[in-house]
Amino acid sequence: MGNWMKTLPTLAVSVLVLLVPARVCPAKDYPAPKPARDTSQYGAHFQRTMTLMQTSAPQRPRTVRILFYGQSIIGQGWHTMVLEDLKQRFPHTDFVVANKALGGFGSHFLVRTLHYDVIPFYPDLMVFHVYGPVDKYEELIREIRTRTTAEIIMQSDHANKWPSDTRQTHRSPFAEIARKYGCSWQPQRWEWVDYLKDNQLEPGDVLRDEVHLNKHGRWLMAELLKRYMIYLPDAPQDEWKDTVRTFEVGKDVHWRDGKLTLTFTGNRVVALAGQGDGGGSATVLIDGRKPSEHPECYTFTRPSGTPKIGWPAIKKITWREPPLLESWEATCRDFNDDHTEFTFSVTGSKTGFDGTGRASESFVSNSGRIAIEPEDWVFEYDRRVGKQPAPDGFKVRWRVVLMGCDTYRAPKVEEPAREYPTVLASNLENTEHTLALVADGNVPPPVKAIVVHRPPY
Secondary structure (H helix, E strand, C coil), rough: CCCHHHCCCCCCCCCCCCCCCCCCHHHHHHCCCCCCCCCCCCCCCHHHHHHHHHECCCCCCCEEEEEECCCHHHHHHHHHHHHHHHHHHCCCCCEEEEECCCCCCHHHHHHHHHHHHCCCCCCCCEEECCCCCCHHHHHHHHHHHHHCCCEEECCCCCCCCCCCCCCCCHHHHHHHHHHCCCCCEEHHHHHHHHHHHHCCCHHHHEEEECCCCCCHHHHHHHHHHHCCCCCCCCCCCCCCCCCCEEEEEECCCCCECCEEEEEEEEEEEEEEEEECCCCCCCEEEEEEECCHHHHHHHHECCCCCCCCCEEECCCCCCCCCCCCCCEEEEEEEECCCCCCCCCCEEEHHHHHHHHEEECCEEEEEECCCCEHHHEEEEEEHHHHHCCCCCCCCCCEEEEEEECCCCCEECCCCCCCCCEEEEEEEEEEEEEEEEEEEEECCCCCCCEEEEEEECCCC
C-alpha cells in the first residue's frame, strides 16, 4: 500500500440511487465465471441482511437498506446489476438502496464524510471498497460498526494488473480489519485473476484505463458479488441476533393511559405504523426529552460541490454548541493560486451572519454552531485535479437535519403487510434509554411495533 497515492482514482462521481432500473448485461454477452475455487467465506458476517431477504414473503415483506460506499470503483454503476439480481431472487423484499460513492476520495477522506453519508442512512448492509491508508480504513470501519448495526462487505481490490503477491498474503491488513470488526471480506481479487486466466484475457481487457472498469469489467464485478451474497440457513446467529430487536405493540409493549413506554439498549429506535388511517399523534420522549433536545441526534447534510469536479466542498462539519434546524451557506473569497488559502463567511437561515474565517485556520462560528478544520476544505484538491480556479464569492450550502422526530404521526398504511417505518431517534449514545410515546389526544396513533438498533461494538 506504499504506492496507494499513485493508483488513487480521480474520477469524482456522487450517485444516489433509489431502486433505479438498469439494463443487466445478459450472461451470454460474456463468458460466465467458473465455479469459485474457495467459497468458505461466501455469505459470512452478513446473514442478518440475507435472513431479512430470505424470510420476506407476500404476507410479510421485509425492508432492507443497502448502501454502496467507497470511491470510483463502487461508483461506476455496476451495483444496479446486483440490485436487479436481488430483486429477482427476493421479490417480496422492499429494497431501499443508495450509492454514495465519491470517486477520488480515499480512506483518509471518507473517514470524514461518513458522518453525513453513512450514519444518517443507517444501512442494514454496506458494500465497501476504497484505496488509501490502512489506519484510516480501520478507523472508518470501526466508526461504522460502533455507530450503526450495518453489516459490511469489504471488497478486496480487483486485479487491474497481474498481481505479484500471493493468495495467502494479499492485503492481509485489510482481511485482519474485517476479522477484528466482524465484517465480511470478499477476496474478489483472485477470483478476478482466475476469470482472466480461464478466458485468456489480459487485465486491460476488462478496464477502460489503468484502474477503472469497462462494460465487461462492471459486469464481472457484479457477477462476483451476486454469487457471494448467499443465504446460510445453518449459520450461527450469535453475532447479529440481538443487534436489531422488534417489540410488538400489544404483546411486548403496551399503551397504558395514552402512553407507551419501552426501556431499551441501543442508539436508534424506529416505529412501524399499525393499521389505520394514520390519524392521531404522540409526543416522542427519549429519557424524558424530545429528540430535538439531544444534540447527538442532529447531523449536517453533505455540502454542495466544488466548482470543477463536484466533490463535497467540505469533508466534515461539526459544532461546539447544539445546532438549530436551518440551512447554512459559506461564501468563499480571495483564493490564492493553489487554493490552500482563502477567506470565508458563514450565514445560517435562523442564526444569521455567524462569523468569518481563513481556510488555513480552525474555525468556530460566533454562535458555536459551525466548526470547520483546515483539513476539511476540498478546494485545493479540486483546483489541483480539475485545473480550474474557483470563482470569487463561491458559495457552499448545507443543512442541519434531525435524525428523528419530536412528534410521531403514523403514515397511512395502504398495504397492512408492509413495513412503514418512522425514525424516532438515531445516533443516541449506545446505552440504556427509555422511550415514551405520549398520545396528544384521546386516541393514540396506530403503532404496530418498535424496532431498536444496538451496534455490536
